[in-house]
Amino acid sequence: xxxxxxxxxxxxxxxxxxxxxxxxxxxxxxxxxxxxxxxxxxxxxxxxxxxxxxxxxxxxxxxxxxxxxxxxxxxxxxxxxxxxxxxxxxxxxxxxxxxxxxxxxxxxxxxxxxxxxxxxxxxxxxxxxxxxxxxxxxxxxxxxxxxxxxxxxxxxxxxxxxxxx
Numbered sequence: 016x017x018x019x020x021x022x023x024x025x026x027x028x029x030x031x032x033x034x035x036x037x038x039x040x041x042x043x044x045x046x047x048x049x050x051x052x053x054x055x056x057x058x059x060x061x062x063x064x065x066x067x068x069x070x071x072x073x074x075x076x077x078x079x080x081x082x083x084x085x086x087x088x089x090x091x092x093x094x095x096x097x098x099x100x101x102x103x104x105x106x107x108x109x110x111x112x113x114x115x116x117x118x119x120x121x122x123x124x125x126x127x128x129x130x131x132x133x134x135x136x137x138x139x140x141x142x143x144x145x146x147x148x149x150x151x152x153x154x155x156x157x158x159x160x161x162x163x164x165x166x167x168x169x170x171x172x173x174x175x176x177x178x179x180x
Contacts, residue, residue, distance in 0.1 A: 031173065035104035036086040037070040038145065044078065045071045048143070055146040060139055062113040066146060066154035067106045080143060084108050091159035096170040106153045112139055 031179045038058060045051065058080070083172075087105035090097040109134060112134060115123045126135050162168060 021089070028077070033083075034086070034100040036083045036106065038080055038082050038143070039069050039070050039072055040080050041075040041077045042071040042073055044068065048145075050145055055151050056143050057146055057150075058111065058143045059144075060113075061117050062112040063106070063110045064154075065106055065110050066150065066152070069143075080141065082106075082108065086154070089157050089160050092126075093163060094166075094170075097159050097169070099170075103154060106137075110155060111141060131154050 032085050038056060040050065050056065050069055050071070052069065052071050055066060056069045058065050058067060084106040084107060086101055088095060088099070090099075090102040093101070095101060113126055114134075119147040127133060128135055
């Protein structure tokens with residue numbers, strides 16, 4: 016599975032194949048909710064919300080949504096052009112995930128796997144609803160990051176690799 020984690024997101028070859036992500040949902044579940052391929056949807060958790068584009072598929076469990084995370088980027092970061100699709104169409108689930116579980120009494124618990132300490136993305140409950148017709152484009156968005164002084168902003172459209180000698 017390409018682009019699963021940020022380890023792969025800087026792979027130039029994979030970026031040319033897939034440089035944006037979608038929220039995937041079971042086709043029947045989406046249809047029952049009035050959703051279809053390419054709809055813009057709000058995805059909301061107890062912690063936040065994002066806006067992204069939906070793709071439906073048979074291979075997704077009926078009450079599960081998934082995406083490749085770590086594809087979305089802030090404009091001007093990671094050595095990408097400001098109009099790179101990672102910044103204009105890619106999104107992150109991180110805005111939905113709290114470091115802490117919802118309050119339960121006086122004590123708050125960490126939202127992490129107890130064995131590995133990894134953020135617990137696998138059990139996040141979300142609500143998915145269709146956006147209004149005038150609501151398109153990813154959200155949230157952020158201002159472009161400040162470029163390094165030695166970065167002139169030029170980027171190739173297609174990367175070509177040659178064998179070094």
